[in-house]
Amino acid sequence: MPELPEVETVRRGLAELIMGRRVEQAWCGRSDLRYPFPAGFVSALEGSVISRIDRRGKYLLFALGDGRLLAWHLGMTGQFHVLPAQSPAAKHEHVRLLLDDGGSLRYRDARRFGYAGLMDEDHWQSHPWFAHMGPEPLSEDFNAAVLAGLCRGRKSPIKGVIMDAHVVAGIGNIYACEALYGAGIHPGRAAGRISLLRLQGLIDSIRTVLLAAIEAGGSSISDFVRADGRPGMFAHQFSVYGRAGKPCPACGGEIRRIVQAGRSSFFCPGCQH
DNA sequence: CTGAAGACCTGCCTGC
DNA sequence: TGCAGGCAGGTCTTCA
Numbered sequence: 193m194p195e196l197p198e199v200e201t202v203r204r205g206l207a208e209l210i211m212g213r214r215v216e217q218a219w220c221g222r223s224d225l226r227y228p229f230p231a232g233f234v235s236a237l238e239g240s241v242i243s244r245i246d247r248r249g250k251y252l253l254f255a256l257g258d259g260r261l262l263a264w265h266l267g268m269t270g271q272f273h274v275l276p277a278q279s280p281a282a283k284h285e286h287v288r289l290l291l292d293d294g295g296s297l298r299y300r301d302a303r304r305f306g307y308a309g310l311m312d313e314d315h316w317q318s319h320p321w322f323a324h325m326g327p328e329p330l331s332e333d334f335n336a337a338v339l340a341g342l343c344r345g346r347k348s349p350i351k352g353v354i355m356d357a358h359v360v361a362g363i364g365n366i367y368a369c370e371a372l373y374g375a376g377i378h379p380g381r382a383a384g385r386i387s388l389l390r391l392q393g394l395i396d397s398i399r400t401v402l403l404a405a406i407e408a409g410g411s412s413i414s415d416f417v418r419a420d421g422r423p424g425m426f427a428h429q430f431s432v433y434g435r436a437g438k439p440c441p442a443c444g445g446e447i448r449r450i451v452q453a454g455r456s457s458f459f460c461p462g463c464q465h
Numbered sequence: 466c467t468g469a470a471g472a473c474c475t476g477c478c479t480g481c
Numbered sequence: 482t483g484c485a486g487g488c489a490g491g492t493c494t495t496c497a
Contacts, residue, residue, distance in 0.1 A: 195490060226473070226492085250491075260469045268491055284475085305491060346470060357492080413490065422467080433490095453469060456488085465491055468494080473497075 194266045194360030196329065197405035198416050198424065202272055204248045205419030206297075214241045214292040221286045225248055226267060226307040236260070237289060242421040249361030253316070261313040263321060267305025272419050273298045326360040329398050334360050334391040342384040343391065347450055350386060351379035354398070359372040363398065366433045368413060369458045371398040373432045377425040379423055379457040380450070404429065439458060 194202070222230040230236075241257035252272075254262040266412040273282075277296045281288065282405055286386075287299035299306070311319050327333035342359050343350070355368045363371070374378050374397035377390060386394075386406035408418060410424030413434070417423055427434075432440050436458060438448035 198490075219475085243475080245475080265491080267474095268489070301474095302476065303491095305474070325496090355491095366490060411490080416490075467497100469495105469497085472493085473491105476489090477488085481483105481487090 194268075194270070194410075194416060195364035195367050196247075196250060197367070197402055197408075197426065198410035199247055199250050199252060199266065199362070201407050201410040201418055202266070202342060203252055205253070206274070206338060207245045209272055209419055210242055210291060210295070210297055211245060212241065212243065213295070215239065215289045216292055218290045219292040221281075221288075225286065225304045226265075227309075229308060230310050233308070233310065248322060249328070249357055250346070250364070250447060251321065257412050259313050260310060262314045263311060263313050263316065263319070264299075265306055265321075267301060267303060267307065269303045269337065270299065270306035271417060272299040273300065273417075273421065274419050278457050279343050324358050326356070326358050329362055329395075329402060336388055336395055339391050339395060340388050343385070343386065345375055347385040348383055349380045350377060350383045350394075350455055353383045354394070357459055359422040360398075365411075365457075366430075367401055367405065368400045372429060373397075373459060373464060376400055376464055379452060380425075380454045381465070389455075397412060434458065 214396060217238050218234040220229060222233050242254055243257040244255035246253040246282050250265060252264045256262060274295055274297055277290050278295055280302055284302045285298050285300045289297040316322060343353060351368050351372060354363050371394065373393040377386065377394060405411060405426040408426035408429065409418060410422060411426040412423035432447050435447045440447055440460035442454055443462045445460055447460055449460055450457050
């Protein structure tokens with residue numbers, strides 16, 4: 193479900209709806225998501241105040257107002273919803289937090305690939321989930337010189353490189369395909385054989401597509417929804433993702449689908465080299 | 466070291 | 482209508 197624009201959309205929605213709320217009561221239906229919740233997870237949340245909500249890569253970071261930080265990854269199908277406290281539990285609802293304004297925060301995750309962890313607010317960046325994470329793609333730290341250094345000598349396909357969170361955070365299958373299309377680079381091209389100029393073009397394309405997707409509230413393909421239940425609209429703007437056999441918006445040629453490292457890649461053979 | 470493949474889990478769509 | 486097979490936005494581990 194969620195890549196950077198979707199997680200950012202969820203973050204903004206939650207910030208609007210639950211920032212400053214105190215957790216009166218926490219409930220956890222099952223703890224065996226991708227990893228078990230940490231011991232004392234539920235009691236650690238009760239009484240805390242959600243003082244800030246940040247994002248790093250595809251992780252949501254909830255500051256709990258007492259020096260602790262709750263880091264949460266949505267996996268493929270994780271969703272947060274803000275609903276009245278008395279609303280019945282939906283299928284696959286695993287966590288429910290009752291808030292001091294009569295609302296509640298629900299976490300739902302059909303495939304249970306999501307996970308959460310508690311850490312110290314001052315040291316979260318050294319936690320194993322974050323210690324080796326690459327720069328944010330929308331920050332100045334992600335630039336052509338850095339990317340070229342990481343690509344040098346590598347024969348692996350460029351698509352896998354930009355999806356590697358150790359290289360740059362937050363880019364998944366959809367936006368990797370869309371960004372490579374925007375830059376005119378074939379997803380199978382060896383990373384080490386792309387000029388600095390074209391890498392700069394790729395960085396520009398990544399930023400353009402991520403910003404446009406955030407602007408549109410993310411992409412709803414099957415089950416992504418915002419915290420308030422509305423769908424994201426960016427899927428309507430896909431140039432190549434999920435469009436195998438359909439015409440390229442630029443040249444009219446047929447979009448192709450290939451499989452790389454077990455993931456679908458979509459591209460235009462006429463426009464991407 | 467690199468990179469591909471398998472694993473985790475459920476739901477939905479397609480085709481027979 | 483039923484059922485098998487393939488597919489799905491992520492990431493970690495294993496193996497060559």
